[in-house]
Amino acid sequence: MVSILVVEDSEEISQLLSRHLTKMGYKDIVLAASAEEAMSIMGLVHGGINKEIELILMDIGLPGVDGIGACQKIKSNQRFDDVPIIMVTGDTSVTSLEAAFAAGAIDYITKPLKMLELRARVGSVLRLKQEMDRRKARERELEALTRQLKQSNLILTNLSYIDELTGVANRRYFENYFDQEWKKAFRGHKFISMIMVDIDFFKQLNDTQGHRFGDECLRLVAGALSDALRRPGDFIARFGGEEFVSVLPDTTLDGAAVIGETMRTNVMDLNICFATSKTVSVSIGISGTIPDKSKTLKWLLSEADHALLTAKKSGKNQVRVF
């Protein structure tokens, strides 16, 4: 239901306005004899009643705060920014009307009141407001949909970078990340290290215990390896199969060796047993360098892979630094 607030100090004129508006079909007419009373009704003063209003008909020549001042005050409140104010005035001088429009009034009705004018102006202002309300509601809907779309895109992006089985990053994300960190290290002449990890006897584990056991083992090992990384820039990804790779920016070979050893012992502490006598362990190869024009990121990966191969050949469950 449309609520119309009539602010008019003359009881006779406010009664007349109320009667005409009711005849026009508006049932919720609220009367205020002063700007102060109107502001109280609208909740603009402490202890007000906070009534929702769709249209205000405001006399200019009010006692106390006049209609222009009241219009300014109401319009300065964001809550009533969209509420149209029609000034009701016998003073149609240019100065007076300019002040009313500058204060935020949308239209004016002259006194003495004419039913035809009142009907036309109130009708057109309310139609305009309803159209604006519809547009704003549509804008809000579109904004909400855009937010939802952004969130969905973010989730999809994250999903495309995460290894579904283990929950750590996948190889695609590793390649992007490694490339960025390599360039940063190159520009900053900083050391960058890499750790390659391979689960020992994983094929045998899968063959004897089944793939479900193998998958659970991969999840637990991924968690143990992640636990060894403490700094925000350190990063681990599933490289493929039972292989993991970690990039350690601004980390020397000695530092990387300490982290590698922590990874190895973390996995041993999992105490995953299989084939009666074996416990799941990992072999680890480490490489590191300060990037320059003679080296590539593929070179660093290949060096870590060589170190890993050496660890495997030397009896597994150990860390080797290239």
Next chain:
Amino acid sequence: MIVAINIAYSSRGVMTEDSGKIIVTIDNDLADLIPGYLVNRGDDIKKMNTAIESGEFEIIRTTGHQLKGSGGGYGFDFITATGMSIEQGAKDKDIVEIKRHIAALGDYLDRLTILYE
């Protein structure tokens, strides 16, 4: 007797010669408001006459302004026109003119007959 001034200002009211009565036609929807409105105009006349004696032109101006703003809305265009003249008279401090229009208003109220339709 036909009162010429009322013919000039009346847009909705119909005035006829009928033993000096001024007949004004008013919308039936306002019927319950009219008696009170007219009683208040009688009070306005008393208030303005008192103000003339004490030289309080601001009271006369405000009352004239209110008559101007309300009369036509109820269907009494003569009251609006008279209110305008009284307001101007108060601004000019022209007691003769003010008295003349107050008297015209009194006469109008005395002879007024309302027809509702």
